[in-house]
Amino acid sequence: MYTILRQHIEKIVPLTNEEYEQIQTYFTFKKFRKHQFVVQEGNAVEQEYFVLKGLLKAFYINAEGKDHIIQFAMEDWWITDYQAQINRNPATLNIDCIEDTELLCITFERKNELCQAFHKMEHFFRIKSAYGYIALQQRILSFLNNDAQSRYTQLLRQYPALFQRVPKALIASYLGVSRETLSRF
Amino acid sequence: MYTILRQHIEKIVPLTNEEYEQIQTYFTFKKFRKHQFVVQEGNAVEQEYFVLKGLLKAFYINAEGKDHIIQFAMEDWWITDYQAQINRNPATLNIDCIEDTELLCITFERKNELCQAFHKMEHFFRIKSAYGYIALQQRILSFLNNDAQSRYTQLLRQYPALFQRVPKALIASYLGVSRETLSRF
DNA sequence: CGCGCGATTGAGTAATTTCAAATCTAGTGG
DNA sequence: CCACTAGATTTGAAATTACTCAATCGCGCG
Numbered sequence: 001m002y003t004i005l006r007q008h009i010e011k012i013v014p015l016t017n018e019e020y021e022q023i024q025t026y027f028t029f030k031k032f033r034k035h036q037f038v039v040q041e042g043n044a045v046e047q048e049y050f051v052l053k054g055l056l057k058a059f060y061i062n063a064e065g066k067d068h069i070i071q072f073a074m075e076d077w078w079i080t081d082y083q084a085q086i087n088r089n090p091a092t093l094n095i096d097c098i099e100d101t102e103l104l105c106i107t108f109e110r111k112n113e114l115c116q117a118f119h120k121m122e123h124f125f126r127i128k129s130a131y132g133y134i135a136l137q138q139r140i141l142s143f144l145n146n147d148a149q150s151r152y153t154q155l156l157r158q159y160p161a162l163f164q165r166v167p168k169a170l171i172a173s174y175l176g177v178s179r180e181t182l183s184r185f
Numbered sequence: 186m187y188t189i190l191r192q193h194i195e196k197i198v199p200l201t202n203e204e205y206e207q208i209q210t211y212f213t214f215k216k217f218r219k220h221q222f223v224v225q226e227g228n229a230v231e232q233e234y235f236v237l238k239g240l241l242k243a244f245y246i247n248a249e250g251k252d253h254i255i256q257f258a259m260e261d262w263w264i265t266d267y268q269a270q271i272n273r274n275p276a277t278l279n280i281d282c283i284e285d286t287e288l289l290c291i292t293f294e295r296k297n298e299l300c301q302a303f304h305k306m307e308h309f310f311r312i313k314s315a316y317g318y319i320a321l322q323q324r325i326l327s328f329l330n331n332d333a334q335s336r337y338t339q340l341l342r343q344y345p346a347l348f349q350r351v352p353k354a355l356i357a358s359y360l361g362v363s364r365e366t367l368s369r370f
Numbered sequence: 371c372g373c374g375c376g377a378t379t380g381a382g383t384a385a386t387t388t389c390a391a392a393t394c395t396a397g398t399g400g
Numbered sequence: 401c402c403a404c405t406a407g408a409t410t411t412g413a414a415a416t417t418a419c420t421c422a423a424t425c426g427c428g429c430g
Contacts (some may be wrong), residue, residue, distance in 0.1 A: 060326055068329035070322060083319045115308065122307045123300065129314030134268045136321035137255060141245055143328045144253035144361045148418070167376060176329045181418055183378050332385075352408060366386055368410055 002027075004052055005104060008076055012127050013120045023121065026114045027104040032097045039081050039095035044088075047105040048080040049073075054101025055165055058093050059173070067094075069174040072162060078128070098166060148177040149185050187212075189237055190289060193261055197312050198305045208306065211299045212289040217282045224266050224280040229273075232290040233265040234258075239286025240350055243278050244358070252279075254359040257347060263313070283351060333362040334370050 005027070006020050015023070027050070032038060038056060039045055049056075051073050058071040058079055070093065073079035081093040085108050106114070115122035142151050152175060156163060163171070172182040190212070191205050200208070212235070217223060223241060224230055234241075236258050243256040243264055255278065258264035266278040270293050291299070300307035327336050337360060341348060348356070357367040 060330065062330050068326065070326060070329070082315060083322065086315060086319065115311070119304050119307065122304065122311055126300070126307055126311035126314060129311060129318055130267060130271060133314055133317050133321060134271065136318060136325060137268065140321060140324060140328070141253065141255060143325070144255070144358075145245065145247050169376070173329075178419055180378080354408070363387055
């Protein structure tokens, strides 16, 4: 079922009912509760996740024990430790749930099989990756170009929904600013 | 022939001679000289570029006229203003040659046709994009996690070749540091 | 009421920027 | 061989930005 996944895919490639029927079978459903970890540093990363409902963060904990948020993911977003997954390394990131969350999960192998079986899906993921790449370029640009304050207002403009759901300390971590500095904006 | 392109693709998908023969025809060859622009802000971005030889930089010029380097590209790398290309917008980036450069060029449409005709190539570009995405995540992480100095030494470790070919002012621009600060490391 | 979490405020400190000037280097022409 | 120039790099000093640490505030919930 999961019409949210179907709609998400169909933004890029149209699907017949039969195709979607098939595609769906590559995914498994899983529920997580607030504060629960989906990926944990040091462990193998088998799956990639599509968010049906809820909110997660991916973060890195550095040598001094400080954490930096690399990515949020809410409904309609994909998330995992891609670096670890592709290279078959243990995770360097942690991913946990900021809210109760429902995910569709697909393993690296199953995703490859899916792409092999459906050229359409290979296309879909190629385009998705390209959009992801562009989004990260924009984020890098905002590091290069803007000071903390304008990164903040820019994020506020781009994802107002996030600010309703996430404590400001996490926003600060995502922007690379201390929470004190952020609260002075 | 362009064996560098073939080898580059074959790091991810094996090709028969006939396949490569075909694939090659989707690209056109073009030479640029040092300081020449490949993409210019405000213009349409038709092509994506694969570097056979030489060195380029992609940069953004902000309202105050300062420029920030988003990407370097040397042999074996792909470059264009992806944001502009995918969304059919005028370029917001500039790309110019730091050295005399030889490129293989492919238009957005031809790349799509190539991916349509060769599932293998769609796969290739999906994997390439994923690696690109990961690399940008790492770069963001180094903005979040490290101060300017350790970003510098990290880059030095990762791409020593770059430092032989690029003036330090450009490295500074890439790292988001003033050239004066960089020269004090 | 009081606890706990998130957010804010203040003060001192560290990192980086800016602007200006000095130095270095490679290439050119006399 | 030398003087000269343009570009790149370095250095100095003041100003700015953001950080850290510590304390305080505000609010919802048991």
